[in-house]
Each structure stands twice: as structure tokens, then as C-alpha cells.
Amino acid sequence: xxxxxxxxxxxxxxxxxxxxLSSTIxxxxxxxxxxxxxxxxxxxxxxxxxxxxxxxKDDMNMSAKFNExxxxxxxVLFEDSTSPMDSNLQQSGLSVENSVVxxxxxxxxxxxxxxxxxxxxxxxxxxxxxxNTMLAKMCSDRNKPNGxxxxxxxxxxxxxxxxxxxxxxxxxxxxxxxxxxxALGIVTCSELYQQRALLSLLFSEISWRNFLDISLGxxxxxxxxxxxxxxxxxxxxxxxxxxxxxxxxxxxxxxxxGKTVTLKLKNVNFEVxxxx
DNA sequence: GCGGATCAC
DNA sequence: TATGGTGATCCGC
Numbered sequence: 001x002x003x004x005x006x007x008x009x010x011x012x013x014x015x016x017x018x019x020x021l022s023s024t025i026x027x028x029x030x031x032x033x034x035x036x037x038x039x040x041x042x043x044x045x046x047x048x049x050x051x052x053x054x055x056x057k058d059d060m061n062m063s064a065k066f067n068e069x070x071x072x073x074x075x076v077l078f079e080d081s082t083s084p085m086d087s088n089l090q091q092s093g094l095s096v097e098n099s100v101v102x103x104x105x106x107x108x109x110x111x112x113x114x115x116x117x118x119x120x121x122x123x124x125x126x127x128x129x130x131x132n133t134m135l136a137k138m139c140s141d142r143n144k145p146n147g148x149x150x151x152x153x154x155x156x157x158x159x160x161x162x163x164x165x166x167x168x169x170x171x172x173x174x175x176x177x178x179x180x181x182x183a184l185g186i187v188t189c190s191e192l193y194q195q196r197a198l199l200s201l202l203f204s205e206i207s208w209r210n211f212l213d214i215s216l217g218x219x220x221x222x223x224x225x226x227x228x229x230x231x232x233x234x235x236x237x238x239x240x241x242x243x244x245x246x247x248x249x250x251x252x253x254x255x256x257x258g259k260t261v262t263l264k265l266k267n268v269n270f271e272v273x274x275x276x
Numbered sequence: 277g278c279g280g281a282t283c284a285c
Numbered sequence: 286t287a288t289g290g291t292g293a294t295c296c297g298c
Contacts, residue, residue, distance in 0.1 A: 172294095174283045204296075 005197035008212070012196070015216055020131070021153040023221040024106050027128045027136035028113065031145035040122050110148055131158065134219030137171055158217035162189035170214050189215050 030036070035050045102109035110127045117125050128139025129150035135158065142149035151161050166187055168178045184202075186192055192199075193215035199208045213219065230236050 172283070176282060206295080 004200060008196050008200050012212070012216070015212070015218060016155075019155060019216070019218060020221060021155070021158075023131055024153070025130055025133050025136040025221060025223070026106065026110055026113075027130075027133065027140040028110075028117075028125050029127070029137075029140040029144070031124045031126055033123070036123050107148070107150055114146075114148065132217075132219030132221050133223070134171060134214070135161070135217055138165070138169055141169065159190075162215065162217050165189045167192055167214070172210070173214075189217075 038050060039045045102112060104112075106129050110129055114125050114127055117123065124146040126140050126144040126146060127148040128136040128142065129148065130136040130139050131151065131153045135151055139149040139151055139161075151157050167173050167181055167189055170189070173181075181187070181192070184195060184198065186195055192211055196208070196212055196215065199211050202208075203211070227239075230239060
């Protein structure tokens with residue numbers, strides 16, 4: 001085990017040396033989006049419990065589950081926030097069209113962004129500011145709803161944030177992984193780090209490497225770009241045609257078998273995997 | 277490469 | 286905490 005541990009620690013040193021704190025990533029997340037929209041559009045609902053669900057023709061799904069006598073506390077179940085506004089990652093000092101330069105700190109800029117969102121939509125958002133996307137996402141949760149949180153771009157600030165953070169809060173760690181780790185006595189991110197050697201024996205390479213990244217607060221600074229708004233069906237359709245045409249051309253050029261082709265269109269990268 | 281498990285929303 | 290559905294990704298075979 002000692003030799004295992006020293007091998008893992010060699011990797012830790014490498015990872016530390018390549019730690020990148022130079023980006024400022026902002027994750028903005030709408031608060032209880034579905035429920036908030038309904039309450040905005042029908043203020044009568046503000047007094048009432050709200051459940052989010054769907055109603056298909058032959059399948060009626062209501063995700064409501066109320067305990068008797070619990071009508072006044074307005075439980076919001078399945079607090080999903082799937083929407084165009086959700087999960088918008090932005091990078092400070094961004095060079096996208098429609099971007100605005102704020103002559104101020106990231107925190108003030110993000111306050112301004114959230115303020116404008118609320119002015120425009122009557123909906124609140126929370127935000128996280130951090131050196132990478134994983135941390136930014138977790139930060140946006142910290143002061144939800146209608147709040148924000150920043151991790152300073154310093155190693156110790158990152159580790160301090162993670163110290164007592166339950167691993168369940170980490171994106172990618174769900175119910176099952178939580179249970180497995182709990183069985184090993186691992187609940188917090190610092191415990192995840194302490195058990196790094198053990199984890200390297202019990203889990204696949206990819207898994208324990210991921211655990212190690214998490215426990216060190218390492219993450220990507222790469223951002224996905226989305227399309228700018230495409231309003232009409234005609235424009236959407238014509239963009240679709242353009243995509244297909246370019247893809248076909250690209251495949252022709254590369255040879256059709258089992259390749260991953262990267263298309264750049266409208267400043268958006270597409271990775272297309274083709275069947276072998 | 278396929279199917280099942282896991283996860284985010 | 287006996288609930289959904291969907292689409293993506295991972296993982297083992």
C-alpha cells in the first residue's frame with residue numbers, strides 16, 4: 001500500500017504542477033426554473049404547493065407527492081431547471097458578440113448580470129465564480145436561491161471550499177457512487193483525498209483519477225459555445241441543412257469509417273462520431 | 277460494439 | 286422518502 005500511495009502521490013504532484021487558476025469561470029443557474037415561471041405567470045400559485053410534471057396523452061405523470069397536512073409549505077418537487085437559460089457558462093472578459101465589458105470585479109459583474117436577468121425575466125438566478133467549471137457549478141449551488149459565491153483563484157481557497165463538502169454535491173457523483181464511497185467511510189471531499197491510495201486499488205483508472213481530480217478541485221476551463229438565438233423555424237431548418245451538407249462533405253474528405261470529425265460552424269464546434 | 281448502470285435535469 | 290422520463294456517458298462484457 002505504501003508503494004501504491006507513493007505512486008498516487010507522484011501523480012498528485014504532477015496534477016498540482018499543472019493546476020490552472022488563471023481562468024475565471026461563471027456558472028449561472030436559474031432558481032427553481034419551471035416553478036418560478038409558473039408563479040410569475042400566475043401569481044395565485046405563489047401561495048400554493050407546486051409540483052413539476054408532464055401530462056402526455058396516454059401517460060399522465062404528475063410528480064406531486066404531498067404529505068397530508070402539508071399544504072402551506074409550498075414544496076417544490078423535482079426542482080429541475082432545464083431551460084435555455086440554465087447552465088450558461090460564461091467566461092469573464094469574453095469576446096463573444098453580445099458580450100458586454102464590465103469595468104469591475106467578477107463579483108460585481110455577476111451581480112449585474114443577475115440583476116439584468118431579473119429585470120428582463122422577473123426570475124432570479126444564482127451564480128458561482130471559480131477557476132474551473134466544476135467548481136463554478138458547485139459554487140452556484142452554495143447560495144441558492146438568488147445568491148452567488150466565489151472561490152478565489154488560489155489553491156488554498158479551493159481546498160478550503162472542498163474541505164467539508166459532501167461528495168454528493170459534486171457533479172457526476174450520484175446516489176450510487178455516494179453509497180459506495182460511504183461504505184468506505186468517505187463522505188467529504190477531503191476524505192476522498194485521504195483515501196486516494198485505497199481508491200486507486202478499488203476503482204477503474206478513469207474512476208479514481210476522476211476522484212482525485214475532484215478531491216484536488218481540478219476541473220476543465222473549456223467552455224461549450226451554443227448558437228445565438230435562432231428565432232424562426234425557417235432559419236433553424238436552413239441551419240440544419242447547412243450542417244448536414246458540411247458534415248457530408250467532411251465525411252467524404254476524411255473517409256467514412258469510424259472517425260470523429262470536428263465541424264466548426266457559426267463559431268460552434270461539433271464533434272461527430274460516425275459508425276464504423 | 278452492445279446493453280445495463282449511473283447521472284443530470 | 287416505494288415518484289418519472291429522457292438523453293448522455295461510463296463501464297463491463
